[in-house]
Amino acid sequence: MNLEPRRFGLVSIVGLIIILGFLFTSVSSYVVATRTVKDAILTGELPLTSDNVFSEIQRDLLRPIFISSLMASDTFVRDWVIAGEKDARQISKYLSEIKEKYHTVSSFFVSEQSRNYYYPEGILKGVDEKEPRDAWYFRVQQMAGDYEVNVDLDMANADVMTIFINYKSYDYLGNYIGATGVGLTVHSVKNLIEEYQQRFGRSVYFTDASGSVVLHGRDYSGPQTLQERIGESLQAADLRQEQQYEFRSGGETILLNSRFIPELDWVLVVEQAATDALADFRLNLQLNLGVCALVTLLVVLLHCRTLRRFHDRLSGLALQDGLTGTGNRRAFKIHFEQMTAVVKRQHESLSVLLIDIDHFKEVNDRFGHPVGDQVIQLTAEKIQRRLRAVDQFCRWGGEEFIVLLKGADLQAAALVAEEIRSTVEEIDYSTIRPEIRITASVGVAEYRRSDTEATLVDRVDKALYDAKEQGRNCVSREQN
Numbered sequence: 001m002n003l004e005p006r007r008f009g010l011v012s013i014v015g016l017i018i019i020l021g022f023l024f025t026s027v028s029s030y031v032v033a034t035r036t037v038k039d040a041i042l043t044g045e046l047p048l049t050s051d052n053v054f055s056e057i058q059r060d061l062l063r064p065i066f067i068s069s070l071m072a073s074d075t076f077v078r079d080w081v082i083a084g085e086k087d088a089r090q091i092s093k094y095l096s097e098i099k100e101k102y103h104t105v106s107s108f109f110v111s112e113q114s115r116n117y118y119y120p121e122g123i124l125k126g127v128d129e130k131e132p133r134d135a136w137y138f139r140v141q142q143m144a145g146d147y148e149v150n151v152d153l154d155m156a157n158a159d160v161m162t163i164f165i166n167y168k169s170y171d172y173l174g175n176y177i178g179a180t181g182v183g184l185t186v187h188s189v190k191n192l193i194e195e196y197q198q199r200f201g202r203s204v205y206f207t208d209a210s211g212s213v214v215l216h217g218r219d220y221s222g223p224q225t226l227q228e229r230i231g232e233s234l235q236a237a238d239l240r241q242e243q244q245y246e247f248r249s250g251g252e253t254i255l256l257n258s259r260f261i262p263e264l265d266w267v268l269v270v271e272q273a274a275t276d277a278l279a280d281f282r283l284n285l286q287l288n289l290g291v292c293a294l295v296t297l298l299v300v301l302l303h304c305r306t307l308r309r310f311h312d313r314l315s316g317l318a319l320q321d322g323l324t325g326t327g328n329r330r331a332f333k334i335h336f337e338q339m340t341a342v343v344k345r346q347h348e349s350l351s352v353l354l355i356d357i358d359h360f361k362e363v364n365d366r367f368g369h370p371v372g373d374q375v376i377q378l379t380a381e382k383i384q385r386r387l388r389a390v391d392q393f394c395r396w397g398g399e400e401f402i403v404l405l406k407g408a409d410l411q412a413a414a415l416v417a418e419e420i421r422s423t424v425e426e427i428d429y430s431t432i433r434p435e436i437r438i439t440a441s442v443g444v445a446e447y448r449r450s451d452t453e454a455t456l457v458d459r460v461d462k463a464l465y466d467a468k469e470q471g472r473n474c475v476s477r478e479q480n
Contacts, residue, residue, distance in 0.1 A: 018296045046257035047242070049200045049270045054261065056196060061163075061189070061264065067102050068147060068167035068181035077109060077169060081177045085114055088123055096120035098182065106154050106162060106183030109169075110137050112176055119156045140166045140179045147181070149264045151214055154183055161186040163215075186215065193217045200270075207258075207267045211239055214266065222249070226269065230256060239267050246274075323373055324380035327394035332402055335392040336453050339404055343447070350447035351413030353403040354460045355383065355420060358439045358472040360399035367433055374432045379424060379440075386423050387416075402457075410446040410477055417442040417475040425473065439473035446478070 071077060080091055095107040099120055109118045110127055117124040127134040136150055147167040154162035165181040194217050196204045205216035211226040211234055223229050230245045245256040256271040319331035327335065343350045357379060364372040376399060383401060387393050392404040403420075405413050421442050429436040443464030447456055459478045467476035 018299055046202070046244070046255060046270050046272060047259075049202050050242075050257050050259045050268055052200060053196050053204055053268060053270060054259065056192070061184075061192075064102075064104060064163075064165045064182050064184055065147065065149075065167075065264075067098065067104070068165040071098060071107075071109070071180045071182075072146075072167040072169040077180065078171055078177065081111060081113065081169075082171060085111055085116070088116075088118065091118045092120055092122050102182065104182040105160070105185045105188070106156055106164070107181075108156070108183070109178060109180040111178045112141070113178075121156070124156050136164070136166065137179055140168060141176065143168075149266065151186060154185075157183075157185075163189055189215055190217060201272075203271045205269050206264075207239070207269060209239060209260075209265055209267065211267070226258070226267070321395040324377055324395050326380055326384065326401070327392065329394065329396065332392070332394040332396070332404075333453060335394070335404055336456075339392065339406055340447065340451075343406065344449065348407050349409040349412075351405045351408045351410060352445050352447065352456055352460045353405065353413060353417050353420065354396065354443040354445075354457075354464045355401040355403070355417075355424075356441050356464055356468070357399035357424070358441055358468075360438075363436065363438075367436070371432060371436075375429060375436065375438060378427060378429065378432065379438065382423055382427050383420055386420055402460075410444060413444045413446065414475055414477050417444050421473065421475055441467040441472045442475045443467055444475060444477045 074094075076094060077091070080094075085091070091109055095109060095118060098104070099107040107120060108124075110116070111118070115127050117127055127137045129138055133153075133155070136152060140148060147165060150164045150166055152162060152164055153159040154164075162183040162185055164183045166179050167181045168176060169178050169180050171177050193204050193206075193215065196202075197217055203217070203220070205213055205220055207213050207226050213220075213222075213224050213226070226239070227234050229249075230247045232245070232247075239258065240260045242260070243258045245258075247254055247256070253274040254271055255274050256269060259268045259270075260266075261268055319327055319334065321328045339350060342348070357376070360372065360375070363375055376395075380393075380395065380401065383403075384393055387403065390406045392406075394402050396402040403416075405416060408416065421440050424438060424440040427438060429438060441464060443460045443462070443466070445456060445460035445463055463476045463478045466479075467474050470476060
């Protein structure tokens with residue numbers, strides 16, 4: 001039976017099982033670790049960063065709201081308006097002190113009564129409902145809340161893009177008397193965003209309550225709405241709740257946290273690419289897969305080696321006589337097929353010897369089978385030493401042995417047979433039992449091109465029978 005295909009199939013199955021096991025373990029570990037890291041970032045790191053940024057915002061951006069609130073309720077402003085706005089220098093000086101004390105880029109007051117726009121240098125202009133650039137004032141006039149944060153051009157500062165805190169001001173009776181507040185340049189706020197990003201290692205930007213991006217750092221190149229950024233439709237109510245999102249952008253997985261800041265009526269957005277955070281896990285996955293390949297290769301090689309040894313051992317046991325260690329009948333059949341093919345191709349002679357230990361039954365009957373086994377072993381050992389390496393020596397059964405002599409015709413084979421007979425006769429069996437004396441009879445036959453194993457063995461068996469008929473302890477050739 002040819003075990004090679006089965007062995008190959010078994011090795012393939014074992015290798016496949018190991019590979020699948022490693023792949024399942026490595027990939028599942030990677031997936032779990034990835035999900036854990038993403039969850040940790042979404043629910044822990046990004047909200048914590050939002051909290052830290054919010055704290056910074058309270059210091060850097062909410063402070064101007066607080067200043068504007070103080071200005072709106074300042075008794076000086078109220079009294080000055082109620083007194084009829086008689087001296088513009090007074091309000092200008094007040095606004096100048098606010099600007100210098102709190103280091104704002106702008107400070108202003110727009111009177112509802114006179115519609116004058118006051119700033120530190122005096123009166124900038126009069127506001128008009130028909131003037132598009134004054135629309136902000138009339139929007140503030142009509143809004144329900146007390147203030148708004150608005151990004152607009154600052155006419156008082158060469159139209160620099162400015163973040164204005166527009167705060168409604170009321171007299172002591174609760175009547176609307178105008179709008180006041182301060183302004184910060186967008187550039188300065190962008191510098192703050194850049195500082196946040198460098199400090200916390202995240203992308204930071206702001207959207208308004210509808211999701212439109214209003215402020216971002218210099219490197220921001222994403223869409224102008226949060227909806228486009230994450231690829232989902234968002235309602236205003238969604239933006240007023242803290243949210244976490246995961247989406248793909250530019251071939252990367254982006255993790256995003258949004259937090260509504262009611263004081264600004266803006267949404268603070270903090271996002272991070274998961275690529276860097278997961279780099280170590282991807283490296284570990286690659287290392288695990290590399291180890292998987294190496295271990296699989298080693299296991300398969302060891303498995304092949306073990307199977308080879310096991311196969312060779314099984315083959316040896318299948319072709320080897322258990323008592324003498326020589327070939328058995330199955331081995332003889334294989335040797336016969338191989339050797340006859342060679343001699344036919346090379347036009348060589350081939351002969352066979354059939355050896356029988358004379359009166360061996362008497363040894364068993366007198367001394368027992370264990371002693372008989374020792375006699376067979378010693379006899380086989382001595383005959384084996386007499387033969388060439390190319391000769392094939394097998395135990396035919398019981399006390400009989402068979403030999404294939406490559407390159408030997410009938411005459412040469414008869415000479416070898418005589419040497420073997422003589423060798424057996426001279427063996428010293430005293431180490432087993434001093435009284436044991438052994439001889440052997442040998443039959444000789446030459447292979448013919450038309451022979452099969454059965455026909456050749458039949459002829460040599462007849463030759464052996466003739467040797468026994470001649471009184472044993474002799475060699476007999478086949479009869480032509």
